[in-house]
Amino acid sequence: MSFYYYETHLPPSSGLASSRADSTDSASSSDAGSDGPSSACSRIRYKRHSDTSLINHHPPTSATASITPTEPSSSPHPPSSFSTPCSNKTSSASQGYRQQLYWWRDLMDDTCRDTYILGLQLARDNALQRCCQLEATLKTIPKDVHASQTTLIDACKSRDAALRELIKLRQAWEALQQECATQKRASESVQEAMRGLEGTMEELKQSRTETERTVEKVMAERDTLSKQLEEVKKERDMWAKEVKDIARYVFEHSAKDD
Secondary structure, rough: OOOOEEEEEOOOHHHHHHHHHHHHEEEEHOOOOOOOOOOOOOEEEEEEEOOOOOEEOOOOOOOOOOOOOOOOOOOOOOOOOOOOOOOOOOOHHHHHHHHHHHHHHHHHHHHHHHHHHHHHHHHHHHHHHHHHHHHHHHHHHHHHHHHHHHHHHHHHHHHHHHHHHHHHHHHHHHOOOOOOOHHHHHHHHHHHHHHHHHHHHHHHHHHHHHHHHHHHHHHHHHHHHHHHHHHHHHHHHHHHHHHHHHHHHHHHHHHOOO
16 A cells, blocks of 8 residues: 655635644644644644654645645646546556546545544644633632631631630639639538537527526515515514613613613
């Protein structure tokens, strides 16, 4: 099988040229590791060989379409003098028939090449769309990360403030517990004092009862002594009267004796 070498110069105004140029961009981005990315090229070089690259990129140099095979030259249109070997057995007829075959061969090559380029363009568009989506996602990631960091910082600040408030509440709770313990001890002391006062009141009640009983006894003794005193006074008066009588009697008898 023969090896054909083509250099196709596509006008950028045609739709096929734009599709081929787009496929060139995708091919250049896929081949960036070897030749590096290039500008939007409209010139594509094909080499029909299994050991070489299918597509090589070159900067645009022409806006006209031409095909330059290594075999006998062909034109983009069928030859005007179309003849078959059956009608004309001369070498010129054979040459024209061969040119027609070359033209159809080049047309098929262009068709296959255009189909392949359209496939590359579709893959390129899908890859570009995916790259755009990834780029948009990557652009939103720093914002999301910044928002997450801001939210995390705010949450940490809120947590620290809550911890400080919790520490204050814990200190207040401990102080309240100490105050409650102090109040409880004071209440226990008051209760002990109240129990002591209640005992003292009971003792005072008992003492008052005993005092009342003693007073009653004293009053009874006083009444008894008053009665005895009255009797003694009566007996004294009686003895005083007796003494007076005796004294008068003695005085009277002594006067008579004189």
